[in-house]
Amino acid sequence: xxxxxxxxxxxxxxxxxxxxxxxxxxxxxxxxxxxxxxxxxxxxxxxxxxxxxxxxxxxxxxxxxxxxxxxxxxxxxxxxxxxxxxxxxxxxxxxxxxxxxxxxxxxxxxxxxxxxxxxxxxxxxxxxxxxxxxxxxxxxxxxxxxxxxxxxxxxxxxxxxxxxxxxxxxxxxxxxxxxxxxxxxxxxxxxxxxxxxxxxxxxxxxxxxxxxxxxxxxxxxxxxxxxxxxxxxxxxxxxxxxxxxxxxxx
Numbered sequence: 001x002x003x004x005x006x007x008x009x010x011x012x013x014x015x016x017x018x019x020x021x022x023x024x025x026x027x028x029x030x031x032x033x034x035x036x037x038x039x040x041x042x043x044x045x046x047x048x049x050x051x052x053x054x055x056x057x058x059x060x061x062x063x064x065x066x067x068x069x070x071x072x073x074x075x076x077x078x079x080x081x082x083x084x085x086x087x088x089x090x091x092x093x094x095x096x097x098x099x100x101x102x103x104x105x106x107x108x109x110x111x112x113x114x115x116x117x118x119x120x121x122x123x124x125x126x127x128x129x130x131x132x133x134x135x136x137x138x139x140x141x142x143x144x145x146x147x148x149x150x151x152x153x154x155x156x157x158x159x160x161x162x163x164x165x166x167x168x169x170x171x172x173x174x175x176x177x178x179x180x181x182x183x184x185x186x187x188x189x190x191x192x193x194x195x196x197x198x199x200x201x202x203x204x205x206x207x208x209x210x211x212x213x214x215x216x217x218x219x220x221x222x223x224x225x226x227x228x229x230x231x232x233x234x235x236x237x238x239x240x241x242x243x244x245x246x247x248x249x250x
Contacts, residue, residue: 020050020203021188021240023104025057030184032058034246035099036126042098044088044115045106049075055102056080065091089114093122103131107174107245108166116177123249129178130246133167134188139197140237143229148201151222156206159213164206170243178247186242191235198223 028051032038038059043052046064048071056062056078065086066072072083086092088103088110101119103110119129136152139145166174192200201207201219210218 020047020200021190021238023051023054023188023242024186025054027186027242028054028058030186031055031100031102031128031130034181035059035128036124037099040098041100041102042091042093042122044091044101044103045109046075046083046104047071047106049078049081049083051102051104052081052083053078055100059100063091063093089118091118091122095121096124096127098122099124099127101127101129103129105133105167107131107133107171108163112175116175120177120249125249127249128181128246129249130244131171132186132242132244133171134240134242135168135170137200138239139192140239141229144226144236147222147225147229148197151201151218155218155222156204156210159206159209161205161209171245172243174245176245176247179250180245180247183244183246186244188240188242190238192238193233193235194223194226194230197226197238 031041035041040061040063041055041059043049043055043062043064046052046066047068049064052062052064053076060080062078062081063084064072064075064081065084065088067085067087069085072085075081075083084092088106101123107115123129136149139148190196198219201222202217207217207219
């Protein structure tokens with residue numbers, strides 16, 4: 001039986017597709033290098049395809065699935081990507097067909113027992129499961145960064161779902177029944193202007209929950225606070241360290 005889908009992002013699909021940061025290209029090169037071959041990768045809970053598009057540059061075929069039809073509808077067409085609506089726990093993929101499974105910023109939503117069983121079923125011998133997550137961003141402008149950190153913890157704190165705590169610990173407390181591999185250090189680094197930052201904050205599930213509860217957009221007040229500090233059209237370095245669990249199928 002498939003667990004109920006905790007849908008925090010369908011209403012944000014277009015915002016998510018526009019403003020979510022991209023993962024470093026070096027990550028995809030490394031993932032391809034540790035896979036038994038580069039024939040097929042399953043990008044599970046792909047959202048609007050942030051990782052799927054990068055993987056398509058290194059694998060012959062990407063099957064990208066998400067339980068949200070709205071997220072899949074907002075994804076970008078690509079000749080090597082097949083977009084499917086499917087839950088993480090029931091992929092519809094053939095047994096022992098997949099070289100690599102990726103789960104970017106989504107493992108905390110899964111029924112882990114069912115998902116791990118599905119991953120072990122579809123992976124080839126020595127196939128690889130790679131999951132990663134990132135916590136709150138850091139802006140390399142101290143005054144603006146302080147406002148964003150306060151927004152994350154104080155303004156939105158009550159509106160984050162409980163699974164957010166799993167993200168903040170980098171998945172280290174979760175079970176992971178695979179032979180773990182060492183992972184190089186990777187981080188996302190982007191030079192963002194004010195509009196890009198505010199768009200990203202509006203893609204957070206907690207922002208959407210705040211709006212539903214309070215009837216107003218909490219980012220609007222932050223925009224007003226930041227306006228006097230942001231030297232337009234400046235772009236500030238924005239960084240998200242990535243945390244990984246990567247392992248081989250036995």
